[in-house]
Structure formats: structure tokens, C-alpha cells
Amino acid sequence: MIQVKKLSKTYRKNTKNPVPALKDINFQIPEGDVIGIVGTSGSGKSTLLNILGGLDREYDGEVLIEQKDIKKYDQNIYRRKMVGTVFQQFNLLGTLTVLENVLVPITFGKQMPKAQSIERAKNLLSRVGLGDRMHHKPNELSGGQMQRVAIARGLIAGPRILLADEPTGNLDSKTGEEIMELLKELNKEEGMTLLIVTHDSELVESLEHKIYLRDGEVLEEKK
Ligand SMILES: Nc1ncnc2c1ncn2[C@@H]1O[C@H](COP(=O)(O)OP(=O)(O)O)[C@@H](O)[C@H]1O
Numbered sequence: 001m002i003q004v005k006k007l008s009k010t011y012r013k014n015t016k017n018p019v020p021a022l023k024d025i026n027f028q029i030p031e032g033d034v035i036g037i038v039g040t041s042g043s044g045k046s047t048l049l050n051i052l053g054g055l056d057r058e059y060d061g062e063v064l065i066e067q068k069d070i071k072k073y074d075q076n077i078y079r080r081k082m083v084g085t086v087f088q089q090f091n092l093l094g095t096l097t098v099l100e101n102v103l104v105p106i107t108f109g110k111q112m113p114k115a116q117s118i119e120r121a122k123n124l125l126s127r128v129g130l131g132d133r134m135h136h137k138p139n140e141l142s143g144g145q146m147q148r149v150a151i152a153r154g155l156i157a158g159p160r161i162l163l164a165d166e167p168t169g170n171l172d173s174k175t176g177e178e179i180m181e182l183l184k185e186l187n188k189e190e191g192m193t194l195l196i197v198t199h200d201s202e203l204v205e206s207l208e209h210k211i212y213l214r215d216g217e218v219l220e221e222k223k
Pocket residue numbers: 011012019020021039040041042043044045046047048
């Protein structure tokens with residue numbers, strides 16, 4: 001269970017121009033569920049994901065995973081093992097091959113023996129449909145394929161949570177739907193909790209659990 005309790009975040013907090021980005025957010029997500037977080041630009045979606053992803057620890061309120069405050073985890077371990085992230089811009093490294101990109105998150109951690117990590121990376125790449133592209137460079141791939149690489153990379157360490165920030169934002173609608181289907185399929189197979197953030201309410205139409213944000217507040221929750 002992920003529990004978000006009274007979560008507030010204000011940028012430039014002690015200045016003349018504070019920017020309140022999240023205001024008293026509360027929600028819970030059972031482990032393994034898929035949740036859509038919908039809001040227009042500026043509603044606080046990325047701010048929320050940065051906090052859940054362990055990148056930003058300057059906030060008020062609490063985020064608990066299995067009853068444990070995420071601030072109590074070692075930040076590096078939390079970011080390497082607990083969460084994986086997929087971004088709108090894919091953020092692949094152009095000089096590395098597809099396989100090397102997928103391995104990046106576990107290169108410094110020594111979580112897995114090398115042969116085992118390569119096996120897992122190859123397995124994930126086959127599952128996202130890129131078994132035959134492992135030694136290609138990102139610039140030889142389409143946008144949809146690049147996002148598939150990024151998804152495999154997000155899952156390489158076996159995270160409990162996968163955070164997807166506008167994962168289809170740079171894709172045409174058909175490719176976007178395929179990426180959504182792939183994410184849902186991997187959620188079933190891998191069992192990680194999946195958070196999909198988007199400004200496009202149609203994209204998450206099919207999800208049972210949705211949270212609508214507006215100006216940093218939860219406008220509505222459907223489940
Ligand atoms: N580093 C920052 N410093 C100051 N204000 C910020 C910063 N990052 C985001 N904001 C502001 O916080 C609000 C929420 O932004 P963000 O979380 O990026 O929204 P979204 O991802 O939904 O578009 C916006 O008003 C934005 O301008």
C-alpha cells in the first residue's frame with residue numbers, strides 16, 4: 001500500500017513569491033494497482049511524481065510505503081530499488097545501445113551479478129517487443145520503440161512502483177495506446193504498482209482508479 005497523507009509542497013517557500021504546487025493531498029493505492037493521475041499543465045503532477053520517486057524530499061506531510069515513511073529509506077536505495085520511472089522524453093543515452101541503456105539503473109548498484117542482469121535486460125527487451133534491437137542505438141528507433149526501451153529500463157531493478165510521467169506525450173495516438181496496453185500488461189506480469197500521470201483524461205479512461213488534480217488539489221477521486 002502506498003499512502004499519501006496531507007502532502008503539501010511549496011516551491012520558493014520562504015520567499016516573497018512562494019509557489020504552492022501541492023496542497024494537502026491524500027490518497028491510497030493498494031500494492032499492484034494501476035492508477036491514473038490526471039490534471040492540466042501546472043496542476044502539480046510532476047511535483048507529485050518527483051516526491052514519490054524520491055527525487056524531492058522537501059515537502060510537508062507523509063508518503064508511506066507498506067507503513068514505512070519513504071524519508072526513512074536510504075535515498076539511493078529507494079531510487080534504485082523501490083521505484084522506476086518512465087518520462088515523456090524517453091531520456092535514453094544516445095551513445096549507448098538499447099541493451100546498455102536498459103542496464104544503466106543497475107550499473108552502479110551491484111544488486112545483481114552481471115550475467116543475471118544481462119539476462120533480465122534481454123528478457124525485458126523481448127517482452128517489450130525489442131528482442132531483435134538490443135544492439136541498436138536509440139537514434140535507429142521510432143518514438144514508440146524508444147519508449148519501450150525506457151519501460152524496460154524502468155523495470156530492470158524490479159521496482160515495487162513504476163512512475164510514468166506523460167509516457168505517451170511524445171507519441172501519436174495509436175502508438176500511445178500500444179504503450180498504455182504494454183504498461184498494463186507488464187503491471188499484471190511484474191506486479192508492480194503503476195502510476196500513470198497525464199493531462200489526457202481519455203488515455204486513462206479504461207483505468208478503474210483515477211485521481212484528478214487541479215491547482216495542486218485533489219478535485220475528484222474515482223475508484
Ligand atoms: N522548481 C520550481 N520552482 C518554482 N515553481 C515550480 C517549480 N517546478 C514547478 N513549479 C510550479 O509548480 C506548479 C506545478 O508544476 P508541475 O508539478 O510541474 O505541474 P504539471 O506537471 O502538472 O504540469 C506550477 O505552478 C509550476 O510552475
